[in-house]
Amino acid sequence: MEHELERLLERKERLTRELDLIQATYEGLEGELATLRRLSEGSGLAGDARRSPRLRVVPRGGEARVNTGEIGPTILRGSRIRETAAQTLAATSQPDQAVHYRTWFELLRREGFLPAGKDPLATFLTQIARSPVIRRSTAPGMYSLDFDAVRRESARLAEVEAQLQAADTLDATATVADITLARERRSMLTTQLAAVRRRYAEILRSLETPGT
Numbered sequence: 001m002e003h004e005l006e007r008l009l010e011r012k013e014r015l016t017r018e019l020d021l022i023q024a025t026y027e028g029l030e031g032e033l034a035t036l037r038r039l040s041e042g043s044g045l046a047g048d049a050r051r052s053p054r055l056r057v058v059p060r061g062g063e064a065r066v067n068t069g070e071i072g073p074t075i076l077r078g079s080r081i082r083e084t085a086a087q088t089l090a091a092t093s094q095p096d097q098a099v100h101y102r103t104w105f106e107l108l109r110r111e112g113f114l115p116a117g118k119d120p121l122a123t124f125l126t127q128i129a130r131s132p133v134i135r136r137s138t139a140p141g142m143y144s145l146d147f148d149a150v151r152r153e154s155a156r157l158a159e160v161e162a163q164l165q166a167a168d169t170l171d172a173t174a175t176v177a178d179i180t181l182a183r184e185r186r187s188m189l190t191t192q193l194a195a196v197r198r199r200y201a202e203i204l205r206s207l208e209t210p211g212t
Contacts, residue, residue, distance in 0.1 A: 073114040079202060081115045081127040084108065086134060086206035089145055098137045098144040101125055132199050133206045150207060153200045160196050164189040 076084055088108050089095060099107075105124050108114075117123035128134050133149045136142070167186045170178065 073109065073112050075116050076113055077116045078127070081124060082131040082134070083202065083206045084113055085124065085128055086131060086145060087208055088113070090207055095145060096147070098139070098142045100141050101128070101143055102141070104128075104143065131206065132203050145207070147207065149203045153196070153203050157193075157196050157200050160189060160193045164193055 088111055114120050115123040133146050134143055135146045
């Protein structure tokens with residue numbers, strides 16, 4: 001039953017990501033159509049105020065990252081997209097605020113970063129959906145940072161470490177079958193521990209936890 005619930009949860013998350021990608025494509029085409037209409041009407045390329053990010057990155061240590069346009073953006077791939085996106089949002093004046101993914105993407109771009117791929121926005125959406133510190137809001141297209149992820153994953157790490165330590169303990173009455181089961185459980189827990197450690201390390205990097 002637990003396996004089935006996990007499978008359904010993974011499917012739900014996958015469908016949610018696909019829905020966001022479809023929405024992003026739809027809005028992109030809608031924006032291009034609006035631009036073509038403005039051009040045909042002779043109104044020029046006026047900026048769309050709805051897509052201008054209201055957030056701004058707060059300078060740290062008196063310095064701010066500024067993309068002057070003299071050089072190209074820093075191309076991000078894989079986990080670097082997730083971590084940099086989270087760090088950028090965490091550095092804003094309202095890090096607890098839920099943000100629309102288009103606003104977030106534009107904020108990242110203005111900081112001089114761009115996800116790799118033919119469709120950077122689609123790549124961005126796919127990666128933030130995989131982040132352990134990002135949660136999807138109930139409102140369409142809205143995301144926020146999960147600052148409680150550090151405490152939660154730290155507790156999970158301690159739990160798995162304790163389970164692995166307990167799995168190494170066998171009394172003198174242990175049978176061959178007991179030893180075999182214990183070996184299999186240690187193998188499973190070792191693999192699980194490595195995954196939890198990787199996830200925890202990404203959480204710390206993403207939220208830039210002091211002292212880590």
